[in-house]
Amino acid sequence: MKRVTVILNPNAGNAHQRRAIAQGITEWRSNQGWQVRLRETRKAGDATSFAREEAKRNDLIVAAGGDGTINEVMNGLVGTDTALGALPVGTGNVWVRELQQSLNPLHAARQLADGHVELVDVGQANERYFLLMAGVGLDAAITREVHSADKKRLGRLAYVIKSLPVLWRLRGTRTRISLDGQPLKGNALFVLISNSRLYGGVLNIAYRAAMRDGMLDVCTMMGDSALDAPKLLAGILFRGYGVIQGLEYVQAREIEIACSKPLPIQVDGDAIGTTPMTFRVVPQTLRVLLPRTTEIN
Known part of the structure; x- marks a missing residue:
């Protein structure tokens, strides 16, 4: 019998x-014979605490929420023998899209019942783990402005609306990046x-x-300001890395970022602090x- 705990964010999704x-x-319970317990979070950090506690006596912890809930749960599971599953109840559901899992929670539950377990890499930003990606600068500034109530009311449109004043104020910041010891400097x-391919569940950046x-x-x-953004975005869409000035693509195991002024940082859609950070x-x-049909790339 598989022992499972579902950690639900009650503020995510709808009835x-x-x-x-x-x-x-x-x-x-009826078809698989799984022993399933449900726990609901009440505040930030609960999902990590619950996952760490439940990992001691469960085979599987399922995060029912958005990418933020999934991130909290996985932070309690890294390095354990307990597997992470996900049921989509969020705004972006980027992890679920990355796995080509159904966005319907019931269909997703049925897929997990017939699923298989694999080991994957995670990223780490100082002491915080991330499953998908970390962003420094523009997207983190937007993320910081979007609150849970905005996402619940407007969905993805909340990010578009909140991005406009952020873009208006956007300026390049002197930054030094160390990529496995190799320096990269610029504004x-x-x-x-x-760690994954889909940005926002849509762009294959x-x-x-x-x-x-x-x-x-x-x-x-x-770049110097938001006026450079259209050129850089076009370069991303057409994979002009190394060709479009200001756009670079590098792979590394360790990245250190320091800036002339603190820039905001987000991981898996949650703001976590500012630079400098490793x-x-x-x-x-x-x-x-x-x-069952998903294979990790």
Whole structure:
């Protein structure tokens, strides 16, 4: 019998999605014979504490929420023998999209029942682990402005609306980046440090990223202001790294970033602080439950 705990963020999603999760749990119990416990978070950090506690007596911990909830849960599971599963109840659901898992929580639950477990790499930003990516500068500044109520009311549109004043104020910041000891300098607008490919569940920015290669993929956008953004964005879309001035793509195991003034940082969609910060890859340290048809790149 598989022992499972579902950690639910009750503030994520809607009543229909929560009913779908309840039905999925019922099917796990009746069809798979799984022993399933449900725990609801009440504040930031609960999901990590619950996951760390439940990992001692469970085979599987399922995060039911958005990418922030998944990040909290995986921070309690890194280095353990307990696997991470996910049921999509968030705004972006980037991890679920990365796995080509259904965005319907009930269908996703059925996929997990027939799934398989693999070991994957994770990234680490100082002491915080991340599953998908870390962002420095522009996207972290936008993330910092978007609150849970905004996402619940507006969905992804909240990010578009909040991005406008951030873009208006955007200026390049003198930045020194160390990539496995190799220096890169410039006026940074945005630095992406990625363990996975899909940015926001849509853009394939880190197109060479693989979650089992022991590397992080680093994409840098250098420029003076938001006026440089259209050129750099076009370069990303057409993979003009190393060709478009200010756009670079490098793979590294350890990245150190220091700036002339603190720049905001986000991991997996949650703001966590400012530069300076060190990022590194932790190879094959997290067990994840994947749909049967999904293979980690």
